[in-house]
Amino acid sequence: MRIARVFGTVTLSRSHPxxxxxxxxxxxxxxxxxxxxxxxxxxxxxxVWDELGAGDGMLIALSEGAExxxxxxxxxxxxxxxxxxxxxxxxxx
Numbered sequence: 001m002r003i004a005r006v007f008g009t010v011t012l013s014r015s016h017p018x019x020x021x022x023x024x025x026x027x028x029x030x031x032x033x034x035x036x037x038x039x040x041x042x043x044x045x046x047x048v049w050d051e052l053g054a055g056d057g058m059l060i061a062l063s064e065g066a067e068x069x070x071x072x073x074x075x076x077x078x079x080x081x082x083x084x085x086x087x088x089x090x091x092x093x
Contacts, residue, residue: 050083060087
């Protein structure tokens, strides 16, 4: 699981029927340096399945790979990344 910052929405004119019920959001995974104030590198954008209502600029906990599809079992959804949590506050020591 990684921490990512949401920065946009994916809009589809046509989509697979299993995509109903959530939004697809764009997020950029954050490194420790990014979380401590350095500018994020925008070379790794991720499309995230969001059922939690994450807004632009919010931090989310991002689950990827096979774990991202686990909340939908036994249904099969073509998803590679899932917003597992909205992060209200992050304390770094």
